[in-house]
Amino acid sequence: MDFPVEVILFLFLLATALTVALLEDLFAAAMMTGIFSLLSACLFTLMDAVDVAFTEAAVGAGVSTVLFLSTLALTAQREKQHPFTWFPLLLVILTGACLVTGTLDMPHYGDPKAPIHVHVAPEYIAGAERDFGIPNIVTNVLASYRGYDTFGETVVIFTASVGVMLLLGHRRRRPGPAHRPTITPEGAARMRDFAIVRVVSMGVIPLIVLFGLYVQFHGDFGPGGGFQAGVIIGAAVILYGLIFGLSTLQRVVPSPLLETGIALGVLLYGGTGVASLLMGGHYLDYAVFDSDDPKHGRHLGILLVEGGVGIAVTCAMILIFYSFAGRALAREAFDEGGGGQ
Amino acid sequence: MNAHLLVLEVVVPLMAAPLCMLLPSKPAARMFSIAVAWITLYLAWSILGALGATEHGVIAYELGGFPPPFGIELRVDWANAYLLLLVSGIAAVVLMFGPGSAGAAVAEGRHAFFYTAVLLALAGLLGITVTGDAFNVFVFLEVSSLASYSLIGLGRGARAPMAAFSYLIMGTIGGTLFLLGVGLLYQMTGTLNMADLTTRLPDVLDTRTIVLALALLIVGVGIKLAVYPLHQWLPNAYSFAPSVVSAFLAATSTKVMYYVLVRIIFTIFGAAFVFETLHADYLLLPLSLIAMFGGSLAAIYQHDLKRLLAYSSVAQVGYMMLGLTLASATGLTAGLVHVFNHALMKGGLFLAVGCITAQVGSSAMGDLRGLGKRMPFTCAALVVGGLALIGVPSTVGFVSKWYLVQAALEQDLLSVAALILLSSLLAVVYVWRVVELCYFSEPDATQVEVTGRPPVREAPLGQLLPTWILIGSTIIFGLTTDLTVGTASKAAAQLMGVGP
Numbered sequence: 043m044d045f046p047v048e049v050i051l052f053l054f055l056l057a058t059a060l061t062v063a064l065l066e067d068l069f070a071a072a073m074m075t076g077i078f079s080l081l082s083a084c085l086f087t088l089m090d091a092v093d094v095a096f097t098e099a100a101v102g103a104g105v106s107t108v109l110f111l112s113t114l115a116l117t118a119q120r121e122k123q124h125p126f127t128w129f130p131l132l133l134v135i136l137t138g139a140c141l142v143t144g145t146l147d148m149p150h151y152g153d154p155k156a157p158i159h160v161h162v163a164p165e166y167i168a169g170a171e172r173d174f175g176i177p178n179i180v181t182n183v184l185a186s187y188r189g190y191d192t193f194g195e196t197v198v199i200f201t202a203s204v205g206v207m208l209l210l211g212h213r214r215r216r217p218g219p220a221h222r223p224t225i226t227p228e229g230a231a232r233m234r235d236f237a238i239v240r241v242v243s244m245g246v247i248p249l250i251v252l253f254g255l256y257v258q259f260h261g262d263f264g265p266g267g268g269f270q271a272g273v274i275i276g277a278a279v280i281l282y283g284l285i286f287g288l289s290t291l292q293r294v295v296p297s298p299l300l301e302t303g304i305a306l307g308v309l310l311y312g313g314t315g316v317a318s319l320l321m322g323g324h325y326l327d328y329a330v331f332d333s334d335d336p337k338h339g340r341h342l343g344i345l346l347v348e349g350g351v352g353i354a355v356t357c358a359m360i361l362i363f364y365s366f367a368g369r370a371l372a373r374e375a376f377d378e379g380g381g382g383q
Numbered sequence: 384m385n386a387h388l389l390v391l392e393v394v395v396p397l398m399a400a401p402l403c404m405l406l407p408s409k410p411a412a413r414m415f416s417i418a419v420a421w422i423t424l425y426l427a428w429s430i431l432g433a434l435g436a437t438e439h440g441v442i443a444y445e446l447g448g449f450p451p452p453f454g455i456e457l458r459v460d461w462a463n464a465y466l467l468l469l470v471s472g473i474a475a476v477v478l479m480f481g482p483g484s485a486g487a488a489v490a491e492g493r494h495a496f497f498y499t500a501v502l503l504a505l506a507g508l509l510g511i512t513v514t515g516d517a518f519n520v521f522v523f524l525e526v527s528s529l530a531s532y533s534l535i536g537l538g539r540g541a542r543a544p545m546a547a548f549s550y551l552i553m554g555t556i557g558g559t560l561f562l563l564g565v566g567l568l569y570q571m572t573g574t575l576n577m578a579d580l581t582t583r584l585p586d587v588l589d590t591r592t593i594v595l596a597l598a599l600l601i602v603g604v605g606i607k608l609a610v611y612p613l614h615q616w617l618p619n620a621y622s623f624a625p626s627v628v629s630a631f632l633a634a635t636s637t638k639v640m641y642y643v644l645v646r647i648i649f650t651i652f653g654a655a656f657v658f659e660t661l662h663a664d665y666l667l668l669p670l671s672l673i674a675m676f677g678g679s680l681a682a683i684y685q686h687d688l689k690r691l692l693a694y695s696s697v698a699q700v701g702y703m704m705l706g707l708t709l710a711s712a713t714g715l716t717a718g719l720v721h722v723f724n725h726a727l728m729k730g731g732l733f734l735a736v737g738c739i740t741a742q743v744g745s746s747a748m749g750d751l752r753g754l755g756k757r758m759p760f761t762c763a764a765l766v767v768g769g770l771a772l773i774g775v776p777s778t779v780g781f782v783s784k785w786y787l788v789q790a791a792l793e794q795d796l797l798s799v800a801a802l803i804l805l806s807s808l809l810a811v812v813y814v815w816r817v818v819e820l821c822y823f824s825e826p827d828a829t830q831v832e833v834t835g836r837p838p839v840r841e842a843p844l845g846q847l848l849p850t851w852i853l854i855g856s857t858i859i860f861g862l863t864t865d866l867t868v869g870t871a872s873k874a875a876a877q878l879m880g881v882g883p
Contacts, residue, residue, distance in 0.1 A: 140595065140598070141563075141595070143591070144591050144592060144594065144595030144598075145567070145591070145592050145595060146591060147590050147591050147592055148567070148570055148571065148590075148592040149570065149571075156570070156573075157570070157571060157572050157573035157574075157583075158569060158570055158573045159573075160573060161452070161572070161573030161574055161583075162452055162453055162573060162574060163573070165453050166453070169453075186447060186449070187447065187449050187453055187454050187455075188454070188455060188518075189446070189447055190446040190447070190455045190519065191455060191516075191518060191519055191522050193397075194510065194519070194522035194523055194525075194526060195522060195525075197397060197400075197503065197506070197526050198522065198525045198526055198529060200400070200401065200503075201500070201503045201507075201525075201526050201529040201530050201533075202529055204400075204404065204496055204499050204500055204503065204530075204533065205500065205529055205530065205532060205533030205536075206533075207493070207496055208489070208493060208496045208497065208500060208533050208534075208536075208537060209533055209536045209537070209544065209547075301404065302405065304401070305401035305402070305404050305405050306401075308398075308400075308401045309398065309401050309402070312394060312397060312398045312401075313398070315394065316394070316398070319387060319390075323448060324387075324390075324444070324445055324446060324447060324448040325387065325390040325394065325444075325446055325447070326446055326447040327447050327448035328447070329448065
């Protein structure tokens with residue numbers, strides 16, 4: 043029997059997690075969480091969950107690492123020293139022991155007779171071709187059978203950005219040169235000076251956006267969909283902002299536009315459901331969109347809701363980045379004003 | 384229209400939230416969110432009416448037209464119809480508390496976001512309540528939790544964001560444990576639909592994985608419900624949040640989580656398995672008794688009115704848990720009745736604190752001195768709400784405790800019945816502290832001059848009206864119990880009958 047590669051990946055995952063917990067340098071810890079996400083993405087790929095792997099790689103290794111680093115720019119690089127206490131460690135070990143012993147009699151990994159493979163899954167597999175004509179079963183399940191959950195998840199992203207904007211109080215910038223920040227963050231200015239970084243990113247960013255669009259519209263057939271596309275396009279735009287500075291980016295994509303975008307994305311998803319209600323079906327029953335050819339109606343419905351997800355996620359990613367980076371900018375301006383005597 | 388009531392109950396606030404964000408001005412966003420909350424209340428009332436017309440007391444709705452267990456099902460019986468009415472009713476009243484987001488530190492031009500977050504919290508709570516799908520509970524739990532964290536972080540003062548952050552950490556751990564539990568259930572049964580779980584679980588109940596799943600679900604929900612000793616996040620979160628937010632969350636969030644716990648134990652796993660096979664009551668009964676006493680004792684020693692009320696909430700969760708742990712129709716009725724009644728009193732009391740903080744600028748116990756003369760209506764609300772907390776006859780608190788004591792006596796648990804009455808005496812102590820300061824102490828003369836604030840006056844009508852709607856209801860529902868006890872006992876009978 044071959045030694046399963048999963049075991050090696052899980053060992054790496056464990057080592058990475060322990061390193062993150064033990065590291066006192068938060069910058070290094072943030073980078074390690076990126077590696078943790080990449081390893082998880084590899085595991086998901088091995089489990090044939092390519093769509094999930096996609097999201098994990100883009101969000102975990104990409105966007106959330108950037109957000110961690112933006113936060114570190116505002117706080118401190120090193121962890122505060124706390125006296126060691128036994129209770130949390132004991133609690134974690136006890137919980138872990140319960141989880142291991144408690145699941146000893148669960149179905150084996152990959153067992154074809156496991157309940158998850160024999161109850162609802164056969165219908166999902168058969169239905170994808172019969173009722174939808176969509177080869178990517180995952181996209182199909184997420185957008186149709188469990189479309190209401192996916193709507194909820196889109197609203198979760200929306201809620202997260204509303205919360206970030208409420209708490210970080212990122213203010214609307216009025217257009218006009220007088221209100222534009224004259225000070226750019228040190229880091230951004232330095233990044234822009236590296237010709238290689240500048241030229242390479244200029245070449246790569248359009249391709250990333252193009253790939254994001256492909257993932258968005260090809261989601262029915264290959265791995266992908268609105269979430270993945272939104273994160274990829276969002277990451278490309280954030281990369282542009284990291285290299286050319288926040289104020290340059292905000293001239294291209296102003297925050298009021300993004301705020302409207304998130305709201306419209308959620309409304310597009312929910313509105314598709316309302317439209318199906320008005321046309322006499324149940325909420326999110328796409329078959330009513332084309333009474334002659336339900337398959338076509340369902341295609342249309344999935345295209346619309348995935349579009350809503352894509353728009354909402356793209357805007358949410360960029361807006362959350364604005365709130366963090368804008369905070370760093372304000373603080374740097376404050377420091378320079380206060381320190382430059 | 385009638386067929387789609389269930390989905391509209393969630394979709395209306397869910398779609399209203401992004402619309403609210405796009406509204407240009409603060410008054411527009413406020414009026415819009417109030418209107419939406421009243422629409423959800425109307426829908427909840429219609430659902431309750433429609434439920435009365437059905438034969439078995441169940442309404443189900445297939446989302447996307449996919450039959451369960453393949454699609455997601457919304458499923459309402461007496462228990463969740465009752466909760467829907469409570470949550471939407473509280474939202475409708477609390478949102479009227481004005482002017483605006485009183486007590487919240489919202490940046491200029493961001494007020495529409497505040498109301499958006501409130502609508503999202505409301506939609507999340509309604510979504511959890513209305514669904515018949517275990518994973519769907521998690522999705523809406525995330526929506527309502529994220530919205531609550533941001534709302535709590537808006538409290539004035541530097542400690543509000545920290546309180547929100549520790550609630551976020553605790554809440555996320557709870558959510559993760561819940562998700563793990565649902566995952567294990569799915570692994571062992573292949574389904575996420577609650578009704579389908581009920582039929583498929585008995586085959587695998589003897590596995591250790593299912594026991595672990597139950598443990599994860601109970602602890603996960605227990606954190607969000609603030610079951611003793613998982614309540615540490617609650618006092619800080621409720622005392623540093625804006626008063627309106629405390630009123631809304633105290634009256635709805637823990638109540639919905641209580642419903643989820645009831646649903647898990649009585650519908651999904653069945654009371655027989657949880658209490659007769661596993662004897663979860665050996666653990667839960669002592670914990671609820673400790674909560675009743677520990678929460679009330681802690682409340683006595685607080686120096687801040689909001690904190691006092693928060694600790695009292697910990698104790699009240701104990702009463703609800705006690706009703707659940709007794710695992711009888713009467714006990715469950717008592718628990719569900721107390722869910723409703725406690726929501727009215729705590730909602731009203733936190734709004735009264737909101738009146739005080741808006742006028743006085745603080746909710747410290749010391750600042751209550753002599754307030755009875757200057758804010759007579761607000762202080763009267765505090766007194767009536769306090770009497771309900773104690774459980775004085777003709778208030779809702781009496782109704783709850785009456786049924787709780789009855790449930791204990793049914794099972795010959797004389798000592799438990801005695802402890803319920805004894806713990807009420809502790810409530811007398813902390814409520815009396817407030818009454819004494821309001822009516823029998825003179826304000827500190829020097830303090831008034833130092834602060835240089837204008838003399839304290841009675842709160843405006845926009846604040847008194849919602850406060851008194853809730854406080855008045857604690858009397859009304861203390862005298863007529865048809866709606867509360869009637870619906871709760873139907874729900875309890877249904878829940879006890881469903882289990883294997």
